[in-house]
Amino acid sequence: xxxxxxxxxxxxxxxxxxxxxxxxxxxxxxxxxxxxxxxxxxxxxxxxxxxxxxxxxxxxxxxxxxxxxxxxxxxxxxxxxxxxxxxxxxxxxxxxxxxxxxxxxxxxxxxxxxxxxxxxxxxxxxxxxxxxxxxxxxxxxxxxxxxxxxxxxxxxxxxxxxxxxxxxxxxxxxxxxxxxxxxxxxxxxxxxxxxxxxxxxxxxxxxxxxxxxxxxxxxxxxxxxxxxxxxxxxxxxxxxxxxxxxxxxxxxxxxxxxxxxxxxxxxxxxxxxxxxxxxxxxxxxxxxxxxxxxxxxxxxxxx
Amino acid sequence: xxxxxxxxxxxxxxxxxxxxxxxxxxxxxxxxxxxxxxxxxxxxxxxxxxxxxxxxxxxxxxxxxxxxxxxxxxxxxxxxxxxxxxxxxxxxxxxxxxxxxxxxxxxxxxxxxxxxxxxxxxxxxxxxxxxxxxxxxxxxxxxxxxxxxxxxxxxxxxxxxxxxxxxxxxxxxxxxxxxxxxxxxxxxxxxxxxxxxxxxxxxxxxxxxxxxxxxxxxxxxxxxxxxxxxxxxxxxxxxxxxxxxxxxxxxxxxxxxxxxxxxxxxxxxxxxxxxxxxxxxxxxxxxxxxxxxxxxxxxxxxxxxxxxxxxxxxxxxxxxxxxxxxxxxxxxxxxxxxxxxxxxxxxxxxxxxxxxxxxxxxxxxxxxxxxxxxxxxxxxxxxxxxxxxxxxxxxxxxxxxxxxxxxxxxxxxxxxxxxxxxxxxxxxxxxxxxxxxxxxxxxxxxxxxxxxxxxxxxxxxxxxxxxxxxxxxxxxxxxxxxxxxxxxxxxxxxxxxxxxxxxxxxxxxxxxxxxxxxxxxxxxxxxxxxxxxxxxxxxxxxxxxxxxxxxxxxxxxxxxxxxxxxxxxxxxxxxxxxxxxxxxxxxxxxxxxxxxxxxxxxxxxxxxxxxxxxxxxxxxxxxxxxxxxxxxxxxxxxxxxxxxxxxxxxxxxxxxxxxxxxxxx
Numbered sequence: 001x002x003x004x005x006x007x008x009x010x011x012x013x014x015x016x017x018x019x020x021x022x023x024x025x026x027x028x029x030x031x032x033x034x035x036x037x038x039x040x041x042x043x044x045x046x047x048x049x050x051x052x053x054x055x056x057x058x059x060x061x062x063x064x065x066x067x068x069x070x071x072x073x074x075x076x077x078x079x080x081x082x083x084x085x086x087x088x089x090x091x092x093x094x095x096x097x098x099x100x101x102x103x104x105x106x107x108x109x110x111x112x113x114x115x116x117x118x119x120x121x122x123x124x125x126x127x128x129x130x131x132x133x134x135x136x137x138x139x140x141x142x143x144x145x146x147x148x149x150x151x152x153x154x155x156x157x158x159x160x161x162x163x164x165x166x167x168x169x170x171x172x173x174x175x176x177x178x179x180x181x182x183x184x185x186x187x188x189x190x191x192x193x194x195x196x197x198x199x200x201x202x203x204x205x206x207x208x209x210x211x212x213x214x215x216x217x218x219x220x221x222x223x224x225x226x227x228x229x230x231x232x233x234x235x236x237x238x239x240x241x242x243x244x245x246x247x248x249x250x251x252x253x254x255x256x257x258x259x260x261x262x263x264x265x266x267x268x269x270x271x272x273x274x275x276x277x278x279x280x281x282x283x284x285x286x287x288x289x290x291x292x293x294x295x296x297x298x299x300x301x302x303x
Numbered sequence: 304x305x306x307x308x309x310x311x312x313x314x315x316x317x318x319x320x321x322x323x324x325x326x327x328x329x330x331x332x333x334x335x336x337x338x339x340x341x342x343x344x345x346x347x348x349x350x351x352x353x354x355x356x357x358x359x360x361x362x363x364x365x366x367x368x369x370x371x372x373x374x375x376x377x378x379x380x381x382x383x384x385x386x387x388x389x390x391x392x393x394x395x396x397x398x399x400x401x402x403x404x405x406x407x408x409x410x411x412x413x414x415x416x417x418x419x420x421x422x423x424x425x426x427x428x429x430x431x432x433x434x435x436x437x438x439x440x441x442x443x444x445x446x447x448x449x450x451x452x453x454x455x456x457x458x459x460x461x462x463x464x465x466x467x468x469x470x471x472x473x474x475x476x477x478x479x480x481x482x483x484x485x486x487x488x489x490x491x492x493x494x495x496x497x498x499x500x501x502x503x504x505x506x507x508x509x510x511x512x513x514x515x516x517x518x519x520x521x522x523x524x525x526x527x528x529x530x531x532x533x534x535x536x537x538x539x540x541x542x543x544x545x546x547x548x549x550x551x552x553x554x555x556x557x558x559x560x561x562x563x564x565x566x567x568x569x570x571x572x573x574x575x576x577x578x579x580x581x582x583x584x585x586x587x588x589x590x591x592x593x594x595x596x597x598x599x600x601x602x603x604x605x606x607x608x609x610x611x612x613x614x615x616x617x618x619x620x621x622x623x624x625x626x627x628x629x630x631x632x633x634x635x636x637x638x639x640x641x642x643x644x645x646x647x648x649x650x651x652x653x654x655x656x657x658x659x660x661x662x663x664x665x666x667x668x669x670x671x672x673x674x675x676x677x678x679x680x681x682x683x684x685x686x687x688x689x690x691x692x693x694x695x696x697x698x699x700x701x702x703x704x705x706x707x708x709x710x711x712x713x714x715x716x717x718x719x720x721x722x723x724x725x726x727x728x729x730x731x732x733x734x735x736x737x738x739x740x741x742x743x744x745x746x747x748x749x750x751x752x753x754x755x756x757x758x759x760x761x762x763x764x765x766x767x768x769x770x771x772x773x774x775x776x777x778x779x780x781x782x783x784x785x786x787x788x789x790x791x792x793x794x795x796x797x798x799x800x801x802x803x804x805x806x807x808x809x810x811x812x813x814x815x816x817x818x819x820x821x822x823x824x825x826x827x828x829x830x831x832x833x834x835x836x837x838x839x840x841x842x843x844x845x846x847x848x849x850x851x852x853x854x855x856x857x858x859x860x861x862x863x864x865x866x867x868x869x870x871x872x873x874x875x876x877x878x879x880x881x882x883x884x885x886x887x888x889x890x891x892x893x894x895x896x897x898x899x900x901x902x903x904x905x906x907x908x909x910x911x912x913x914x915x916x917x918x919x920x921x922x923x924x925x926x927x928x929x930x931x932x933x934x935x936x937x938x939x940x941x942x943x944x945x946x947x948x949x950x951x952x953x954x955x956x957x958x959x960x961x962x963x964x965x966x967x968x
Contacts, residue, residue, distance in 0.1 A: 051851025055858040059677040060420055061688065067844065071837035075774050078832060091825035091834070096710045099736075101700040103743055107697055111688070114751030114872070116858045117675070122751075122872025129747050130880035133740030140710070140736035148717050155832050201856065212859050216851070217844045228813070301717070301725035 002249045003273050004088040011077045014257075015231035016040035016224065020266045025268025040227065047220035053203035055213050057117040063110030066214065066221035069105040073232070078100035078234050078293040081156040083256030084163075084245045090156035095143040098155065099136065102188075102232070105225055106132055113210035127279065131194070131206070134239060134286045135184050141293035142184070145177040146301040159239040167243050176296030178241045183289035185233040185267070187282070189226065192271040234263040306349030306356030306377055307383065307429060311422045313342035318418030325411030335414025336398050339421065346425065350375075350383035354800065357429070368493040369434035377800025381542045382428040382558050384797065385648045386551050388783075390421045391777035396656050397543040399772030403663055404541060405454060408768035413453045419446035420510035420547065427555050429874055433483045433493035436640030440479070443555065444523075449546055451540040464532075464539035471532035475522030479559075484514035486566055495566070503568020513574050516563040517581065524556025525611045528586040531917050532594070537604035538668065542659025543599060549607045550652035554644050557614055561637075561805050564622070569627060575623030576727055582619050583734030585612025590741035591885055594748060594878045595912050598660045599668045602749055603651065606694065609742055610647045613706070616731060620712045621805060623727055631818050632716035632728070637805040639708030641798035646702040646787065650694045655779040657687035660773055661753065664766040670749065670874040672699050675758040679766040686777050691746040694737045694782060699830030701784045707826065708819050709735055741881070747817040748877045757868035792823035875910055889913045 020037040027034025036042075054062060057293055079098045081087040087094075110129055113121035143158075149170035152158040187194045190207030199205055211222050238259030246252055277285060317338015324331040352358070353375035362371035375383065397417065405413055423443030430436035452465040487493050491505050501507050522529040533553070537545040564570065589608030596602040617640025624633030660683045661676065662668050677684035693700035698707075713735070716728035758764035787794040795816060802815035891912045898906040 026949055048847060049850050051849050052853040054853070054855050056855050057858050059676070059755065060681075061677060061755055064841075067837055067840045071840050074836050074840075075829065075833040079829075089825065089829065091822060093707050093711045093714070093822045094825070096707050097703075097826065100703055100707075101829075103695075103739070104692070104697040104699075104833075107692055107695065107743060107747060110747045111751055111755060114747070115677075115755040117756030117868065117871050118858045118860065119870050119872050120861065122877065123755075125747065125751065126872060126877040127880055129744040129877075130884075133737070133744050133881060134884075136740040137733045137736035140732050141729070144714060144717055144732045147714055148729075149727075153711070153714055153718070153719060188334055204763065210411070216849075216853070217847060221840065221844070279880075280883075287591055290733075294729075297717075297729045298726065301720070301722060301729065 002085050002253065004086050007080075007082040007085050008078050008088050011080065011228070011231055011235065012074065012162075013228040015077075016044060018230050018260065019227055019236055021261060021264040022268040022271065025265050026272050029272035030267065040223075044220050044224055046100055047223070048217050050216035052184065052216040052218055054215075054218075055116045058115045058213075061110050062115040062213075065108045065115070066218040066225075068108035069112075070221040070225040072101045072105040072108065073228040075204075076105070077228055077232055079155060080232050081159050081239060081240045082235060082253060083242065083259065084160060085249055085256070086156040086160070090154045091154035094154045094156075095147070095158070096140075097145070098232075099139055102229060103132070103136065105229070109210055109222065109225075111227040112214070116213040118213065120209050121212055124206055127206045128210060131187060131286060134283055134290070135187050138180055138185050138286060138290040138293050139289065141297055142177045142181050145293060145296040145300055149173050149177075155236075159236075161245045161247070163240075164245055170300055173296045173300040174240065176238065176292045176299065177190040180293035181233070181237050181240065181294065182266075183285060183292075185237060185263075186229075186270065187286055187289075189230045189233060191267055193274045193277040194285065196276045199274055201278075227241040231260070234260045237263050298300065304349070304360045304373060304429075304731035307346055307353065307358075307375065307425065307794060308360065308373065310330035310342045310346030310349055310387070311425045313338055313345065314418040314422040316416040316424075317342065317421075320490060321414035321418070322411045322732065325408070328410040329408035331411035331414060332398065332401070335410070335418060336394055339394035339414070339418050340391060342418070343387045343394065343421065346383065346387035347391070350387050352381055354380040354384055356796075364435075366434055368487065370432045370494065371435065372431040373429045374431035374495070374496065375429050376804055378558065378561060378804040379428045381427065381798055382551070382554065382647070385554065385645065386421065386424050386428070389551050389648055389652050390424075390547065393543040393547045393652065393777055396546070396659070396773055396776040396959075397541065399770045400541060400659055400663070402770075409453055413450070415535075416449040416453060417544070418444045420552070424552060424555055428558055431495040433487060433495070435950060436495075437476070437479065437483060440476065440559075443552065444476065447544070448472070450501070450544045451536050454541050461539040461959055464535040468532045468536040471522055475519045475529065478515045478519030478522075482512050482519060482563065485512060498566040503566065506571070509567045510571070510574075512567055513561075513570075516560055516567075517577065520556045520559040520563070521581065521615075522556070523553060524560065524615070525553045525585075525608045526581050526615055527588045527608060527612070528806070528916050528920065530585065530589070530608045530611075531914065531921060533608060534596070534601050534604040534914075537607070537655075538598055538600040542600075542655055542662065545604070545658075546652040549604065549655055550648040552610060553607060554648065557611065557618070557640075557644060561613075561618060564805065565807070570622045570626050572623060572626040572724070575619050575621070575626055577619070577818055578622055579616050579619030579731055581613045582614070582616030583731065583738070583862060585609065586616060586738035587612075587741065587765045588888075590738055590745055591881070591888065592879060593745040594741060595875075597669055597874065597910070597912065598672060599661060599670055599749065599753060600655065602670070602745065603654050603658060606742065606745065607647075607651060609738060610651070610694070612642050613709070613735070613738060614647070616735065617641075617643060617705075617709045617712070618805075620709065620716065620728065620731055621802075624716060625806070627716070627720060627724060629716050630814060631717050632712050632719070633806055634802065634814035634818040635708050635712035635715065637802040638795060638798060638819050639705045639712055641801045641805075641815075642708060642794050643705030645701065645783070645794055646705055647694070649780050649784045649787070651700060653686060653690045653777050653784070654694065656773065656777045656780075657683055657690065660769045660777075661766075663773070664769050665762045667760075669925065670752050672757045672760045673753045673758070673763045674868065674871065675754075675763060676766055677754040679758075679763075680768060682774055683777070686774075686781050688750050688754060689781065690784070691750040693788070695743040695746045697743070698826070699788055699833045701787040701791065701794070704787070704794060704823060704826055706735065706739065707822055709797075711819070711822060722724065737745055744878070744881060748874055752872075752874045752877060753772065756871050759868050759871065789827060791826045792820060793821050795819050888924070889919075891917045
């Protein structure tokens with residue numbers, strides 16, 4: 001019996017690893033060795049020990065922004081099951097709270113960016129709110145579709161023991177939902193083709209540009225929150241797309257971890273094989289994912 | 304019940320007293336405030352009693368069909384619980400605000416209409432007789448009209464806003480008159496309980512009456528496409544009046560709609576679908592237009608359209624749940640809608656008061672002329688920013704609880720229904736999420752451009768503190784919102800009796816409470832967890848063994864040496880990515896001159912935000928009505944003798960008709 005709290009701690013501990021895995025896959029695809037897989041941990045530890053430089057333009061909003069973003073994302077993690085293993089907090093409607101907590105983290109990040117008074121950060125904030133306003137309905141449609149297929153109202157039920165049977169009955173609907181979820185994973189976590197985490201030109205960035213004025217522990221908290229968010233989306237995708245529910249929790253958990261690693265590898269392959277889209281094309285991608293999710297719901301409700 | 308009547312009488316008497324004392328403004332202000340404060344305090348106690356025990360009062364009244372029948376059931380008492388305390392806080396704020404912003408000679412009139420508005424709203428929700436309801440409705444509408452105009456009736460913008468409001472509110476009332484007249488002619492009485500017992504008119508008539516109620520009450524509630532008056536009236540009115548109108552007066556529209564649903568019998572599915580559709584459309588359009596507005600109070604007014612949309616969508620889900628025989632969907636829909644009314648009232652009053660503070664401190668409401676106020680008005684900034692986040696529907700703040708119940712209502716409907724009917728709740732899920740995303744963008748813009756960064760103009764840079772009398776009512780509202788954030792179940796318990804009335808639940812049962820209690824408890828757990836995590840992270844960050852020192856410096860400017868506050872992102876650039884996606888909604892006209900040549904001398908840029916509903920629908924419609932009526936102008940020429948002749952001729956025709964019909968006049 002794996003304690004639900006262990007699922008939460010596992011997520012907190014493993015989250016930065018996903019980013020390391022993605023970089024490793026990209027390096028291999030490019031024929032390089034690349035940095036160590038544990039590099040994100042080293043970076044976080046290094047940033048955490050540094051002092052901060054804060055802009056004179058900022059107020060209490062900036063000082064609390066990184067804390068709120070990290071705390072909200074961590075609280076969201078407490079709602080995410082590890083495949084078939086229940087989350088510490090599971091109740092009817094927890095998926096809505098999950099989406100809401102991620103939105104809170106984003107809101108705090110956007111306000112922190114605007115608190116610096118920098119036009120670049122304002123630009124990033126504006127783009128982030130615009131794209132996430134489009135991504136939120138898609139995510140809720142994915143939730144609706146999975147809830148309908150599995151008959152559960154909480155994430156731990158939706159992705160619980162009934163999932164293999166749901167794949168049997170509503171496979172098409174769930175596949176569409178998983179595809180839409182993958183696109184939203186890319187869009188919400190600032191990955192190619194929506195945003196490029198490796199770029200260093202302020203004008204083209206969305207997520208990274210909001211963090212220009214964060215330094216030391218503030219930056220560490222924001223980076224850690226981004227890692228947690230990537231882990232959350234990876235965990236949801238792995239939980240949905242890898243319906244291994246044997247009843248042996250250790251085996252289920254191993255399948256889940258393999259699923260998250262595979263999700264990271266796919267993200268890495270996508271990043272290696274694609275260029276970033278023009279910003280004006282991003283809404284089309286997100287709306288396309290919305291069409292997939294909506295079609296999944298329509299397929300799911302047929303009597 | 305008698306307490307509430309006494310409170311209303313106190314309000315009216317104090318208003319009249321203030322008006323009579325107009326010659327001595329200080330005395331008038333004191334009388335008005337004292338009556339408002341005493342009436343609202345007494346009324347709050349009465350409302351709490353009515354919420355707990357209910358209450359009714361019947362007095363004879365010599366008006367045909369009329370009866371002084373007052374009733375405070377669960378639905379009415381929920382709105383009373385909002386009207387009285389928000390009224391009290393708005394009066395306290397108003398005292399401080401009007402001290403700065405009102406010609407002394409107007410103090411008496413201002414307090415008269417202020418107190419009449421409060422009394423009118425109270426009577427609207429407790430009236431249990433059609434005539435009494437319509438009278439109270441009219442008092443409320445006229446008093447709010449005069450309140451809009453009382454501040455500055457020489458300003459053409461204020462006059463236009465007032466006139467538009469007057470026309471819109473009476474157009475809405477016209478539909479209500481039709482509805483009440485038809486209900487009365489069908490049943491022979493104007494008594495609400497009698498209408499409720501009768502079980503509704505025949506199916507076709509009921510559908511027509513539903514549409515009348517939707518348009519008539521939807522106009523007051525600010526639902527699109529009947530919302531056009533709202534974004535004009537709120538910026539024109541004094542801030543605490545905007546707070547009162549947006550937080551509670553427009554909710555009387557929702558009250559009226561929910562109340563009249565009780566008269567119409569079993570709802571067919573299309574009622575719920577229509578209400579849901581209007582609600583989602585109002586939500587998305589309201590949030591979208593809020594995102595474009597250059598004026599804080601206009602943006603907040605459009606946000607009221609959005610929130611009226613969310614409540615209407617919830618009521619639509621509830622109605623659809625009733626028609627489809629889905630008790631959980633119905634209970635959660637009405638419960639969530641009414642809970643959202645409570646949260647919206649607290650937050651919107653707070654935000655309008657905050658906008659008033661900005662206007663007082665800087666002398667402008669234009670978002671693009673502000674900036675950096677969080678460091679200049681720290682207390683107001685904290686309140687405004689947290690309320691912005693809350694009204695964006697972000698957990699663990701209070702307004703999320705109502706939205707969670709609405710999502711749960713839709714999801715439980717989606718799980719239980721099959722076939723096309725299940726697409727209704729699925730559309731609600733997507734629509735609510737779209738509304739939420741746009742609202743978050745709108746409030747990020749409002750909070751970020753107005754309060755954060757650097758001041759864009761000398762007015763904003765020179766902003767200094769506002770009177771404490773303005774901040775105190777805001778703090779009380781924030782405290783209420785905070786309590787509801789930690790204990791969302793308390794809010795649901797408050798709203799559940801009202802939902803029980805909408806659900807026609809048997810006495811003693813509370814379906815909304817039963818269905819929504821568990822998620823509310825879990826939400827408390829989530830709120831506490833988030834707060835604990837934030838405290839832990841903060842503590843860890845402060846106590847970490849740091850190698851470097853912490854210092855401050857200028858914002859990173861990408862190597863450019865002379866950043867100026869004018870280079871900050873502006874409100875219109877912030878909203879441009881989203882605005883560019885909705886090009887099919889006309890958003891505005893850009894006028895200006897582009898800089899030309901290597902050393903441009905002059906350049907200008909001006910955006911006029913479009914009002915597509917007014918420009919494309921209402922203005923042409925009213926113009927064609929005016930053209931049609933112009934043909935009758937020869938009747939109206941100003942000669943009194945001929946007007947008397949009209950009357951005589953009419954009388955003779957009527958008498959002849961009666962004689963021909965064989966009756967004695």
